[in-house]
Amino acid sequence: MGVEPVGSSSETAAQDDGVWMSACSFTIFTMTSGFGLLECGRVSAKDEVNVMVKNVVDMIFGGLAYWVAGFGLTFGSYAEWSNPFVGVGDFFFDPERNDTANFNEKGLSYTMFIFQMSFATTTSTIVSAGMAERIHLKSHCFISFFITLVHAVSGHWVWAREGIFRRIGVIDSAGCSCVHLVGGVSGLVATLYLKPRRHRFGSNGNKNISDPTKAILGFFMLWWGWVAFNTASNYAVSHKQWTEGTRSAVATIMASAGGGIVTVVISRVTMRKIEIDMLIDGMLASLVSTTAGCLFYTPWQAIAVGSIGSAAALSIYPLTEWAHIDDPVGIIPVHVVGSFWGMIAPSIFLNKDYGLDTNQVTNDMQLNGLLYGGGFTLLGLQTLAACVIALWSAVCSFVILYTLQHSPIGLRISKYDEELGADLREHGLSGQNIQSYRVEKKITAQQLSAVMTTIVRWRIKARLGAQRRKRLAELTAAAREDGMQQQGYGGNAFEMRLVRRRQSNAAVNEAHTSAA
Structure with missing residues (x-):
C-alpha cells in the first residue's frame, strides 16, 4: 500500500507523504478521546470512569494485537505466500529486519503502520460501545485484542492490492466495511448476546444519560478527527494525490452538513424537540456514509450521501426499541445502517473521472456508478462485500463472546455488580450523583x-x-x-x-x- 517514490524527487515525495500521514494519524488518535467522552456521556453516572478506562484498553490491547499480527494479516508481503484472503509476513512489525529496504521505504513503512493502527483500534472502540455497562474489564481486554485481528483480515480483502474484493473492483477508501461495519456488526452481536441492561426496558424502563455535554463534546472530537480519517486515506500528497485529499475533506464536511440538516428536521418533527441522541447519531451516520467513496465525491454528492445516511440511521430507532435491543451509544444506526449505506453509495454516485490515472488506492477497475452509466456491476460488488464482511464479523464476534463466557475469565457482570456500577466494582471508586461523577476515593474490601x-x-x-x-x-x-x-x-x-x-x-x- 501507499505511494512508492519515483524519479528525481523520490526522497522529497517520501518525506512529504510520511509527514502528512503521521500528522493525520495523530489527529485520528484524538478520536479515542472523542469515543470515550461520547460513551461516558451516554451511560449512567456509575459507569463513566469504567467506560473511559475501556477506551484506554482498546488502545493498549488493540495496538499490541496490531503489532503482533494485525499489520501482517492485512499487508503482509511475503511473496511466496501471497493470496487474496489473508496477508502473510511482517508479523511482529519491524522494518529494520528488512535489509534490502532503503531509507525511504523503511520510513514509509513506519508511517503506514501508525496510520493503519489508528484505524484498527477504532474498530475495537466501536465494539466496546455496544457492550457498555455489561462486561468485565478483563473480558474487554481479550475482546479488544481479537476484534483487532478480525478487522485485519477483512482489511486485507478491501485494501491490499492482492485482496479478493479489491481485485474484483470493490471500493472502500477509508474503511467503511473493514472498520465501521466490522465494529458495528460485532457490537450488534455483542449487545444481543449480553441482553439488555437492568431497568432498560419494561414499564419502568429508561435510558440513562449521565452528561449530554460530554457526549456532544465527544462528537465534536470525532467530527474533526473524521476529516483526517477520510482525507489521508489516499496515503499521500505527492504525485497529484493531494487533490484527492482536499476533495475528500470538503466531501466529509458537506456530508455532515447535509446529514445534520436532515437530523434536525426529523428530530423536530417526530419528537417536537432536538433530541441529543438523535442529533449525535444522525450526524455520525452521515460521516460513516462517506468513508467508502470519500476520495471521489463532489460536494453535492456528499450532501446527498450524508443526508440519506442520516435518514436511514434514524429510521431504525423505533425498530431497536420495539425489539428491545439495548444499544447504549447508537452503534446500530451509526455503524451498521450507516456502513451498509456507505458501501452502497459509491455504486450510485461514483464517477471514475474524478479519480487519478496513476497511484490509485481504490477503483483499480475504473468502474462507474449508476448515475454515470456504470450499470449494476458496482452495486452487486459493493453489496457482496458488505454482506460477506458482515457475516465474517458476526461469526467471529460470536465465537469470541461464547468462548469467553464459558472460560474461567467470564463475560457479563452480575446483576448486583451492574446495580452498583462498574466504577465501584472494577476501580474501587464511589460517590456519584445523578448528573456527574463527583468523588473519587479508594475503598477497602x-x-x-x-x-x-x-x-x-x-x-x-x-x-x-x-x-x-x-x-x-x-x-x-x-x-x-x-x-x-x-x-x-x-x-x-x-x-x-x-x-x-x-x-x-x-x-x-x-x-x-x-x-x-
Whole structure:
C-alpha cells in the first residue's frame, strides 16, 4: 500500500507523504478521546470512569494485537505466500529486519503502520460501545485484542492490492466495511448476546444519560478527527494525490452538513424537540456514509450521501426499541445502517473521472456508478462485500463472546455488580450523583462489603414497608365497609378493626425479623 517514490524527487515525495500521514494519524488518535467522552456521556453516572478506562484498553490491547499480527494479516508481503484472503509476513512489525529496504521505504513503512493502527483500534472502540455497562474489564481486554485481528483480515480483502474484493473492483477508501461495519456488526452481536441492561426496558424502563455535554463534546472530537480519517486515506500528497485529499475533506464536511440538516428536521418533527441522541447519531451516520467513496465525491454528492445516511440511521430507532435491543451509544444506526449505506453509495454516485490515472488506492477497475452509466456491476460488488464482511464479523464476534463466557475469565457482570456500577466494582471508586461523577476515593474490601450489605437491607426494608402500607390500606377500606354495615354497633366494629390491625402488624414484624 501507499505511494512508492519515483524519479528525481523520490526522497522529497517520501518525506512529504510520511509527514502528512503521521500528522493525520495523530489527529485520528484524538478520536479515542472523542469515543470515550461520547460513551461516558451516554451511560449512567456509575459507569463513566469504567467506560473511559475501556477506551484506554482498546488502545493498549488493540495496538499490541496490531503489532503482533494485525499489520501482517492485512499487508503482509511475503511473496511466496501471497493470496487474496489473508496477508502473510511482517508479523511482529519491524522494518529494520528488512535489509534490502532503503531509507525511504523503511520510513514509509513506519508511517503506514501508525496510520493503519489508528484505524484498527477504532474498530475495537466501536465494539466496546455496544457492550457498555455489561462486561468485565478483563473480558474487554481479550475482546479488544481479537476484534483487532478480525478487522485485519477483512482489511486485507478491501485494501491490499492482492485482496479478493479489491481485485474484483470493490471500493472502500477509508474503511467503511473493514472498520465501521466490522465494529458495528460485532457490537450488534455483542449487545444481543449480553441482553439488555437492568431497568432498560419494561414499564419502568429508561435510558440513562449521565452528561449530554460530554457526549456532544465527544462528537465534536470525532467530527474533526473524521476529516483526517477520510482525507489521508489516499496515503499521500505527492504525485497529484493531494487533490484527492482536499476533495475528500470538503466531501466529509458537506456530508455532515447535509446529514445534520436532515437530523434536525426529523428530530423536530417526530419528537417536537432536538433530541441529543438523535442529533449525535444522525450526524455520525452521515460521516460513516462517506468513508467508502470519500476520495471521489463532489460536494453535492456528499450532501446527498450524508443526508440519506442520516435518514436511514434514524429510521431504525423505533425498530431497536420495539425489539428491545439495548444499544447504549447508537452503534446500530451509526455503524451498521450507516456502513451498509456507505458501501452502497459509491455504486450510485461514483464517477471514475474524478479519480487519478496513476497511484490509485481504490477503483483499480475504473468502474462507474449508476448515475454515470456504470450499470449494476458496482452495486452487486459493493453489496457482496458488505454482506460477506458482515457475516465474517458476526461469526467471529460470536465465537469470541461464547468462548469467553464459558472460560474461567467470564463475560457479563452480575446483576448486583451492574446495580452498583462498574466504577465501584472494577476501580474501587464511589460517590456519584445523578448528573456527574463527583468523588473519587479508594475503598477497602470491608467497606465495599458494608455498602453491599446496606443496600440489600435497604431493599428488604423498602419491600416490607410497601407490604405494610398496602395492608394498612386494605384494613382502612375494610373498616369503612364495617362502619357502613354496622351502624349503631360502632363499639364492637372498632374493636374488630383494632384486632385486625394488631394481627397485621404482628405478621409484618414477624416477616421483618425473619428477613433480618
